[in-house]
Amino acid sequence: MSLPPEYFHEINTLNREFIEASPDDILQFCADYFQRRLASQRHEFLVANPQSRKSGMVDPNIRGMQALQEDEAVASPTASSFPSNPFDTTMNASNPRDAGNGTTADGHQFNFGGFSASVGAPPSGGGDASNFPNNYNLNRRISVSAESLDPASTFSSNWVPPFYPKTKEQQTRLTNAVAQNFLFAHLDEEQSSQVLGALQEKRIPAKGVKVIEQGAEGDNFYVVESGTFDVFVHPSGKIQPGIEGLGNNVGTVGAGGSFGELALMYNAPRAASVVSAESSTLWALDRVTFRRILMDSAFQRRRMYEKFLEEVPLFVTLTPYERSKIADALESKKYPPGTTIIREGDPGDAFYIVEQGEAEVFKRGADKPINRIEKGGYFGELALLDDQPRAASVISKSEVKVATMGKDAFQRLLGPVESIMRRNDPRRGQAGMEEVDPLSKE
CATH class of the missing domain: 2.60.120.10 (Jelly Rolls)
Structure with a gap:
């Protein structure tokens, strides 16, 4: 049986990216690659077929993109049933998750479960279901690949980003904190203003506060204004009891750095724990605003340049x-x-x-x-x-x-x-x- 040309195209593309990245975790790299390809293909299909967004149906001829029925009793991960305070000391493994890439002030990136790890890639844990909290899928949206927010619908929706008033001094500090962050580099003036308005200040009073717990659900992306945070990865995929329960210290994120974006981008469990090393100040951006503005900006920018390059x-x-x-x-x-x-x-x-x-x-x-x-x-x-x-x-x-x-x-x-x-x-x-x-x- 002859294989279709599309198959060879995908395999050749995967080979090129694999050679460029030289990942330590081969299975995780391949899984992440096809997850991104599926999400990109779904976005492109929905943009080209607006009627499909209205009906919730996907062309059955598009392989790997058949729509799944959603249980009416399943709640959104951003519903009020999920705690909104990421610094609640009572947080446990059944609470929301938070980890992804971390970016230091000098632009060095830590990848917590991604494909370009520069600080030692953690095990993917994808083959062991016990690595996830027992109620990980409880109250989670069922979908093809992840919680879907169609970038093309952003500008036509009635969604209004949250706004937290800030003093002039806070505004200055926040602007300085995000100035060198790569995620904000391509925003236009309006988008930048929306993001700055939606960021909420979070003060960490002391050393040892767990901002993010490995294996939990992620509801916020964080930018570090001051202080430092240690990043821990446990081989089991989640925090364990005891003194060594956090796992190995794989890096540090300091002022101007950021962390938590991958879990929001790919709707994946947090792949690392982030703990304050001293009293610090963070700026938090919620999941929906992050996806609506930052991911939409990247998607629209890519579409614009693809059309221009044609x-x-x-x-x-x-x-x-x-x-x-x-x-x-x-x-x-x-x-x-x-x-x-x-x-x-x-x-x-x-x-x-x-x-x-x-x-x-x-x-x-x-x-x-x-x-x-x-x-x-x-x-x-x-x-x-x-x-x-x-x-x-x-x-x-x-x-x-x-x-x-x-x-x-x-x-x-x-x-x-x-x-x-x-x-x-x-x-x-x-x-x-x-x-x-x-x-x-x-």
Whole structure:
């Protein structure tokens, strides 16, 4: 029996990601990969078939996405029956869960059960049902892969994010606390304002307070303003009685770091315990707001860039998956008229694609531009291809919005189109965006 092409595509993609990540826990990595693929496919299907969202039905021809009936007696995990205070000292294993990735102030990530562990991946425990609390599934929503919030419906819903008034001093402290957090980097002004308003201050009075318990349900994501927190993982998958019940200390999260997002993103049990190492201050974001704003932002941003990349001639030969990987690596930047975006002679550290506006290319000694770049045009590639200084300057003629990609991502993701960029290299006597010598011919 011949296998379908889709099967080989998924396996090849999994192989590439596995080689890049080199995970310690192979089964957990594969499980996480297919969980993400299923969630992404479901989102795309629901966006393309809005009627399915209304009826609750899913096209039976979509493999792995058949809708499951929901028991009317099953309550939402965000219902009032779940305690809302994550610092209640009476919390036990049957109470809500809280752990995921942790991010330190310097950007180092701890992965508690994910695929890119840098501090020693904990066992997945997926094969032993006793690792989960007895009532883990009680009052849980039944679904295909996880609690579903369709990003496409966010803007049309009547949902209003919670708002906690803050003093000017609190606002300043909070802004500083989230300034370097990668999860907030791509939010627009409105989304950023909503998140800052929805964050709630939580003061931890002393050392030894369990903010998160391994194996419990997760209702909050946390940003550390001050203090430090120790991260523990027990091989059994949950806290055990006794002095050593927390398990092994696998890391520390300090000011500017964050933790708890993976359990909210994937509706998974907390995979680590987080305990205060001193009196500290946290800012907490509830599950629904986290998913509505942060996950929706990432989803909408990816969709926007995927659509944009489909219109860029350089990327038309790529597969949808390859374009989606590039879309995830892009960041938007705006430059007012007359701004030098890259300067001739500077080292190359980024690649640029023009989203809006017009820019001009200049060489030293030239009194007029040697090229113009408009929407869909790109520049900055030659310095990255050959690891050479910038060969020309690019200056915005009007307000310019660009999608930019760092050097590492460029070299990792743009291999499939490298030959096209080299073919367009002006040093080979063809038109290009970053001129070396417009008069030279080979």
